[in-house]
Amino acid sequence: MNKFFTLRDGYGTVQALLPDNVSQRFSLDGLAFESILRVRGTVQRRPEGQANKAVPTGEIEIHVSELEVLNQAKKRLPINVKDHNRAKENLRLEHRYIDLRNRDLQHNLRLRSQVIMKMRECMINDYGFVEVETPTLFRRTPGGAQEFVVPSRKAGHFYSLVQSPQQFKQMLMVGAIDRYFQIARCYRDESTRPDRQPEFTQLDIEMSFTDREKVIELIEQVLRKSWPYRDNPISGSFPRMTLADAMERFGSDKPDTRFGYELQNLSAAIGTQITVPAGVRQQDFRTYGIVIRAAEARKLPTGLKKTLEEIAKKSNFCKFTQSKITPDWTTGPIARLLGQEAAEALSAQLSLQTDDLLLLGWGKQSYVQNMMGRIRLAAYDALEERELVPKRQSHAHNFLWVVDFPMFSENEETGQIESTHHPFTAPHPDDAAALTGFSSLENIYTIRSQAYDLVWNGVEIGGGSIRIHNSQLQRMVLQDVLRIEHAHLHHLLDALDSGAPPHGGFAIGLDRYVALLCNAASIREVIAFPKSLDGKDPLSKAPVPISEEEKRIYHIQVVE
């Protein structure tokens, strides 16, 4: 009797037919699934009516004449290649070498390689960039993320694993490698943050004698050239938006511009008719609304109300209410909140109709903007779930440059001043005088930098800036504004003193960008051997205890 089996490799599957006379010579009895076979045979069209249109090779089969078992798999492997999406992630990571055979992971890793190669072709072949490998064993960068330390053979002396090649790329500019890039491995010990890996990859770029326009132009071209979907190419340049506009219209520093439902600033209409939450100064007080029209509002899932309330509950310095517009609403609860006059002004500004849903937030400007930004996303999720609005396309071309960030921000937890991007970011030309003339921290938060972020479909995929090339200004920013101990940075400051051209650059987070390109649920789906969420390696079980001999070599002892 003819027997059938399926052959699979990294490129796909094909059906094999073992004719009766052959199966007598080459028995597959007792052979475990996932064993490695070599077959010789003839590709033939499947008999009439037996084609399987769902599979690319569904119209053919291989009639086997010779068969060799190259390596047997053991019975009952811990995960099933087909059931990739059903197995627990930790089990899949533990047996990654099996899980990698899954079609999705094959696709993701192959696409990742292709996209990065196209980026290289653009950078090197079209633009004359030089790819330079910079060290990862370095000295601690003050003021950034927690860095892994690496003990050396010199007692008490440690390297730090770089969190980015920032300092090296600036020193390369000083060293006349005027167009640098690198697909750079970076390290951050931030195991508590979701969707982060202790080691990750960025496309890291720096140019000399440049400005924001030139960097933006380059990055757009790199993305256009490396875009993997040929039937849906990116064309034209990407829109820009100031951070102020992004917050005002979308309540986010990474606006998803694939849909509207923008925030409406109702501050003027409402005036002083609403109680300012505690701790908010009058000049910082704002009110924003989002309206969902009756046709959609009537069909919204009931759970949305609670979701929005939970978002509001987590937001400091602001208040939120959601209210269905009734014919008599200007005398209802909202009117009681705002007073009738303000309620009518609001109604006029928003053209409110019966059964519209009004989402209203008020409070401290940046906080209420952020809250309403999250409200907007949650509301759209619900609208999309009920198919009341067009579904956001994952490969929509909504790239957006967000520009004119403040140079410094206040850390919300510590109240300390810190760089919005990093301490090497140059001031906006229009605000440079304000910075150099800086005498107190009073107006420091209004100084804008020359930083720019790239957002795609509501996700930040990269960021960059023009850097400070003047050593005095850099010293001043470190010492007088940020009060960062700059002994750790003496080499960079020396470099700026040694003839440093104006320079600037960019970095794209490749894991995240490729994950978005692949529609992957997490960056772990585009990394061959990712760590789990807690930074552990389920495959090798690393980290593990080391020997006493190793502790001796590195002059360390473990303290529980």
Place this chain on the structure above:
Amino acid sequence: MNKFFTLRDGYGTVQALLPDNVSQRFSLDGLAFESILRVRGTVQRRPEGQANKAVPTGEIEIHVSELEVLNQAKKRLPINVKDHNRAKENLRLEHRYIDLRNRDLQHNLRLRSQVIMKMRECMINDYGFVEVETPTLFRRTPGGAQEFVVPSRKAGHFYSLVQSPQQFKQMLMVGAIDRYFQIARCYRDESTRPDRQPEFTQLDIEMSFTDREKVIELIEQVLRKSWPYRDNPISGSFPRMTLADAMERFGSDKPDTRFGYELQNLSAAIGTQITVPAGVRQQDFRTYGIVIRAAEARKLPTGLKKTLEEIAKKSNFCKFTQSKITPDWTTGPIARLLGQEAAEALSAQLSLQTDDLLLLGWGKQSYVQNMMGRIRLAAYDALEERELVPKRQSHAHNFLWVVDFPMFSENEETGQIESTHHPFTAPHPDDAAALTGFSSLENIYTIRSQAYDLVWNGVEIGGGSIRIHNSQLQRMVLQDVLRIEHAHLHHLLDALDSGAPPHGGFAIGLDRYVALLCNAASIREVIAFPKSLDGKDPLSKAPVPISEEEKRIYHIQVVE
């Protein structure tokens, strides 16, 4: 009065002329060398007789109309860009951002980027390989080099920095990424070995369903395609030599085949007429000679004799003598050593003539081969120095595959058995039965592996092998032969049990290969920011002490 100055960037220099009327507006007085200028002007042919043919831009100059100082350098920089080769290396590394401006380093880094890009184009575009980034934070690989450890937030638990992606690439083969490569960062804590860096780069390759021939063919093509000297292209395939032949003819596992002066095996001629050194068994005893003919021997530098004696002095289990052939030599000291009969047989075999120089070594086979290999190189150095022989060309195409290595060797220091390449190397097909039938260590050293090294002009630039894909054989090699604790390798053994195709690969040490391509004195000349010989970073001073807070995070204490 017209003033002249030189503008320099990463691509070269050009002469600028500041006309009298312009220099009144833009003074360069007091401006330090290496400051950053922007000039606008007209490119003009230099006046008759003022061209400088030694410089690519020597026939032109720029007549400056506008000039702007973009950034001043400080006076008296610690190193002079032109004097690259005269400054102490540590000073150059400390101010690498200045040193990088030197023409040689610019050339090296730019060539490195180009060569590696061409390798990628060949691997990805021509051969369909997938570039996969594998982790560097991993678990200790037993039996290899000392690995750096990285403490984690879990007390007493450490990552190790990978010494190569070997395990990951084998797991990728199991995972159906059947053509993998990576320009991989690797780490080894071997600061005591010269011309090593704690982090280094290799072109790392692995293929499934392959054999030695296919790997060799691929590597040759990658090198041909990425070869940077277009007027001197590499053509054809590279010769092969067994390790046994390489040792017999060149006394080296990385023979420099750019010149002859091969070792002559005189064992038969000499027979038992010479005293076997202590500790050498008769069956291991060999005698080799190298002859330098009278015409060259007469002109050799006198220092050579001593150099050769010193090489001999460092060689265990063997003896060496060097002797000028005199008309009556068969009755002289050598004849006394060998007996007249053997001396005459020797003379006949080597066609010795008066004034020839005979270099004669005898002792334990591999030791005397190695000694004579070193003698051969030292003798050729001397011949070359006196211009008695053709100078070895650094870009000569003497690539050579060395094959048929023994699978296991005895560590010369510890006497322990170890893998000649690494524990994952498969046996030679002809010797596989001997390995699987292995019962005692008696004949284990005669078993050959499927490893292969690539040698270029006498330097090993890469190595690889076909791997063991059978988990039982791999377990046996680890457990019964090498006695390596394989708990650290459970994931790899599990992978081999899960359906592992036959596979093999290769790795090229890119730092060394590019250094040879650039005629660089050391690999540090082709690395942007190298560590110094002791593994320290002269630029940032890393490694440095870390804070108590960081020690607390990683649960470590320093022990002096």
